[in-house]
Amino acid sequence: MTSAAADRPELEKNWNPSDVEEKIYQRWVDAGYFTANPTSTKPPYSIVLPPPNVTGSLHMGHALNHTLMDALTRRKRMQGYEVLWQPGMDHAGIATQTVVEKQLAVDGKTKEDFGRELFIDKVWDWKRESGGTIQAQMRRIGDGVDWSRDRFTMDDGLSRAVQTIFKRLYDAGLIYRAERLVNWSPELQTAISDIEVKYDEVEGELVSLRYGSLRDDEPHVIVATTRVETMLGDTAVAVHPDDPRYQSLIGTTLEHPITGRQIPIIADEYVDPEFGTGAVKITPAHDPNDFEMGLRHNLPMPNIMDERARICNTGTEFDGMDRFEARVKVRERLAGEGRVVAEKRPYLHSVGHSERSGEAIEPRLSMQWWVKVESLAKAASDAVRNGDTVIHPTSQEPRWFGWVDNMHDWCISRQLWWGHRIPIWYGPDGETVCVGPDETAPEGWTQDPDVLDTWFSSALWPFSTLGWPEKTPELEKFYPTSVLFTGYDIIFFWVARMMMFGLFVSGDDAIGSEAVGGGGVQVPFRDVFLHGLIRDQFGRKMSKSRGNGIDPLDWVDLYGADALRFTLARGAQPGGDLSIGESHAAASRNFVTKLFNAVKFALMNGAVVTELPDRSELTDADRWILDRLDKVRAEVDVAFDGYEFGKACETLYHFAWDEVCDWYLELAKVQLSGGAPESTRAGSMARAASTRAVLGNVLDALLRMLHPVIPFVTEELWRALTGGESVVIADWPAASGQIPDERAAIRIADLQRLITEVRRFRSDQGLKDKQKVKAQLTGLDAADLTGHIAELATLARLDVVEPGADFSATASVEVRLSGATVQVDVDTSGTVDVEAERRRLEKDLAAAQKELAGTTGKLGNEAFLAKAPEAVVAKIRTRKNVAEEEVQRITARLEELAGR
Template sequence: MTSAAPDNSRNRADALPKSWNPGEVEADLYEGWVGAGYFTADASSGKPPYSIVLPPPNVTGTLHMGHALDHTLMDLLTRRKRMQGYEVLWLPGMDHAGIATQSVVEKQLAADGKNKEDFGRELFIDKVWDWKRESGGQIQGQMRRLGDGVDWSRDRFTMDDGLSRAVQTIFKRLYDAGLIYRAERLVNWSPVLQTGISDLEVDHKEVDGELVSMRFGSLNDDEPHVIVATTRVETMLGDTAVAVHPDDERYRALIGTTIYHPITGRQIPIVADDYVDPEFGSGAVKITPAHDPNDFELGLRHGLPMPTIMDKSGRIADSGTEFDGMDRFEARVKIRERLEGEGRIVGRKFPYKHQVGHSERSGEPIEPRLSMQWWVKVDTLARAAGDAVREGEVKIHPASQEPRWFDWVDNMHDWCISRQLWWGHRIPIWYGPDGELVCLGPGEEAPAGWVQDPDVLDTWFSSGLWPFSTMGWPDATPELAKFYPTSVLVTGYDILFFWVARMMMFGMYVSDDPVLTAGKGDQKQVPFEDVFLHGLIRDQHGKKMSKSRGNGIDPLDWINSYGADALRFTLARGAQPGGDLSVGEAHALASRSFVTKLFNATKFALMNGARTGDLPPRETLTDADRWIVDRLDQVRADVDTAFDAYEFGKACEALYHFAWDELCDWYLELSKVQFAESDARAESTAVVLGSVLDAVLRLLHPVIPFVTETLWKALTGGESVVIAPWPQASGVATDDVAAQRVADAQRLITEIRRFRGDQGLADKQKVKATLVGIDEVGLSGFAASVANLARLTEPGADFATTAEVEVRLSGGTVTVALDTSGAIDLDAERRRLEKDLAAAQKDLDATTAKLGNEAFLAKAPQQVVDKITGRRDVAAAEVTRIGARLAELSAK
């Protein structure tokens, strides 16, 4: 590290703006980093690798606060590792978002009175690509605003040719291994989108519906009949049984018989199944296997017919009733009205609140529907994903999330991977003219006249390959050799079961692929070594952010108002493994204040000649110098420990309090006296202050990169803090004596300040005083600092002690004798104290009365009683203190 002359430091201080205005500098700083190639990974480097793949945001979307949190934490990790000497790859990209993207383009066509069928599949897909090229850059612009240090040269898209090749390869391998099959199963069906959708694309909302109880069988009470209840009357057109519990005595005689269905007129069986809760309702339930997940499973167990009575648009079809052609909701009303007319409705609750799944994209209630789809057999894949965590190959942070992980992967159902869309990776299955079927891999061609399956793959299928497909798999590439497996996956715990599980399943399936293991021995290659799961972002009241609540925050609004650093610090400071974080305007303002404090402190230091260089011999340093250097060492160690454990909030708290409380509020103030002592002391102080600031700026850089870049370059004259080395331990033993002296000086100054406040003295008003016993307690070296920071002046010939403050320190007691005559407006001080006394007395009376109320004490929780007791004690102490002070003033 080279030293710069103090006058050069002052010149660099002049080069800094008068105040920190992030909007004026952030864009240029970011483009400068990109242009310099700081974020471009070198796969041929001899440095140890560190890699993260960006969870690909949907190409249709914009970054929300959850994305901003993800990106901040990933950027923090990669910036720190880069400074620690790693070859870092943070690989960006976007997801093609099949349903969302197709919906956007279809809406555009609808505005012109067109639909996708007017263009045909190929022309429609061309239009989607056109839209992607026009709109796909929005997220990239937002990432730049946030400061994402990604390798833009390796930007990926899930529909790129290379990634498409990976999709075809893995599909064929799974198909040939018997792990992909075609079957008719129940799926979440969107009548608007006319495709099956995943569980992740279903929002469950509480709605006002109706619970209708109806009579099956005879209307004669002496003849066989049962009462069943449903919230979806229209599905009764597909009923194929009534189920009861096998131990329910009410229905024992009916089990195995049939009963009359009041709409279809068919006789349907009464079956016994443990699934039925005999305590709920009548204890009998109608079974519609093709339109209810639980009924489907029961239907399989009992071999029931499974007629589908709705078409793809949600209209009744092929039921053989007068309701054919009706929309499902119209049919619900018409069927109920017919049953009422026949006297079969025995009860109706309306409104009846219950949970209904809705399509996330199109908003309508989803329809469980039996459909021919492609599936992945997940049992062996899920078991491998679970074993990778059990055996420690992949570590989940926090470990408290592991039971949820195991519960999911150990009980996973087969995965429906087909979607009835045009935009996406088309299923590589081809059908021959005589019913033949073939699965084709990359480069393979179907015989003439064969037709490809019209469906596309679930978006999660291609994004499940993300960690290795983005690096060139199935080909051997320098990126795979250097950067795979990736180091850590950062994401929210809410998609642990969806995206993370799929990446683990696919990653473990190809873990022994020679392309991935080449040069790495026989050990299987996991997709990532660590999984860090953060919580959800909530508003300042702890409520989940959502469009419907109107409490969402656009991260760009905060960047525009407070700067990217303030946004990033707010998010990182609140991030703990697995824990949700609440944020609001107050948090952003506090973060902006911190950034401003750091800027002002560095500018002050530069104006006083602060510079970097080798520290002077330790024996020549003051107690304050040794204390701040030692505290930096301790904080650096705490920050490293926290970052290594993904405890971002803990690391940020340590840096915040060290930078604000210790460096700015104490050492900077103590340094003012040292700068004025002598040229030699000023020179030594300049290097200590500059070196500590240098390290603090480097420690903070991963979290707040823009302001630290500006300040670090001004302080050191270096090229960029992005490529500066991460601070290391000094290796010097902590000076506990110096630390104790500083602590004693801080206590002495604080107590004098508290006394001044109690006396109503203005902050800048100086008071004559003497410090009796300061030499005896070992604080003679701090006498000038105490006087400066406590606003004390030398006593003159007319000094008269009007007040004394005794401060007990580790080495004894210092008595501060003060002459406050003429410094206090006695009448104003009495009025202030009388107002404070009245407020304290009111609180004392209220809390005393409440604690004297036996009825209250009998009902109130102990923690409430303790809180009120504490308030009473504080109020009582205040009444005593203020009363004594008023008595003193009355004697004057």
């Protein structure tokens, strides 16, 4: 108990999350529970929040990620760690600039009307006024982040980190400028990253064109293309070197049908001779595969489209046309010349589109800045192979190696105004200098107009947010971070790049408190947990186009934040996708309500959190539930430590609902009422007091174990139960150290089975739930259950008649328990439904016969007996014997009923 006991909340009649969640969260923040102390002597535990876009809002993928991270940090805090969960947002270059440009367009303005500096000021204004919606949403779902350390990728400190690492990479020869192929957005007029390209199946056309002579007996080839306009930039036709159809043409040239250039016929093993005609047109400046072939064969690479994807530099009548208009016009001209030999419409094929602007991406040769990734990617790959960073689940390792072992150089420049400006300056005579954070560019020099890819700054997130390149107390305490949580879909775009940059800066910086694996190697995180994608209840990926996306805040409004969180965590399996629907959220809400009502009942019956009596003074039910609590705690610890959130939640759910609520609370009611056999009134009172203590301690531990996943309801209930300050800072449950009472567990299991079977019999007979029936019990002594008559009578609604009393049974139930069979003879005064009883017994007989057939078959299988361990065979023999006895017993009972 703490001094805050006077502040113990009074529980309302019902749990209404919308009434209390906001107040509870603000209380946590005001109390500073989530604020990390870098000077603490506690062991560190740190997680960085994958920075959401400043333009963004929570979707279900965010909600899943945040729930799992919050669960881990809350548990570690309770386990005595100094926890930092680092929040922040990404400036989201393209997305943010697009939002502001659209606002300007409403007034008929463009960014050019304001100029670069004034436009950037307007973006900052928008960020201050409208950005960060997601922060309020994070509070709604209970994110326990350290808001005092909130970071933004364009903050001064983080901008300094970006400039520092750019210069170090540049000076090391790992950043260079070159004309290479990029994903080009004609609408945005910038290169964009692969993750900002979404591929859709579209209906186009496949046109087969004839190059060379129109006469069949003279040199010619036929190629097929879905983008006829790109033929204006063709510089070769390629065939497979072993294709016999083209041996005489390899090394010769053909005249380009429109430009008149002579283009060579080249041989390359990339060409598939089985596909189409076995000949392909090569446009190096507008196709990634053609670009690679162009490099191999030293082909010219004319760029035939400008920044807006209009045809240029061809010297033809098509110059100035939009690419789609040119596609029609070029085809029409070639058709008029007899060079279109086949057309297929519609032709379904995959086309990349800009995620932001929606138009088809144009592969385009462009002068850009690049990171040379070979050595950086090898270091990132080795870190996982050497075990410095562990990927969970390990089944995702091939995905990791597939990316980093085959990584291409990274285009880091973007033709935008909003973002980190590339720190390269050009002199009047073509000189180039990279300017560091404490350096000044020469007077009169001009800075490169491009900005860096958003992923460049977010790749520094684990250490830039802690103050790097300065050697701060935060870096010393919390770096390397403990674990990174993210979806497997951005393993390349973000995770690999953080690994590359983190390992690069560890080479000449002693950042953080400990190098991993020796040799100065410092990974940015010890573990990487990769979760799957959120899918709807039918297993379909959630998307706006399908209309099956779910706003997580809608579920918070309907069911409460705890229900949302429990639904997501319960379904989370390492690396696996998660299918959820509203029924899952409703079920989670019901679980939260069940928990609330259980604690409320316990409080109404005087449950207390206090020192437990000696185990010898406890009942079987008390010892059983305490032993189950110990086992559940151990299972939950293993699950959480292995990032198996679904298993942890499933274990807690069934313990809370099936064992605590459905059984122990019911058994406790008997003990609290004094109904258990006792020789004295004092004994009954002592037993009731023990029960209140056991009930209080079990619920205390259960609430603490559930708190990481369902923090709001557990906070309210735990404070009401214990009078403690907050479950956020309560200790994580520890093992009791007690030896489990196996006999008590067996007796309670037998009691449960006996009660369940009697209840089933009552249901089959159509007896009302509260209707008591007279019953005589035989075999309780042999089953070691004589001490549980009161519980059996109360929970099975029996009026137990002593042996030898005047009693006439109209029906009976035989229940085989672990050590004996108990027969319950019932007098229902003619209310027994004989036909219903017969149906019940026939169903039981079928099950027993199936078990007997299965075990008999196994024991008659010589191959099985030869391979199976003796313990397994013995177990099957026992099952066979039990099944035989059940068949005999049920058959005899059916024969008895036949005479009625």
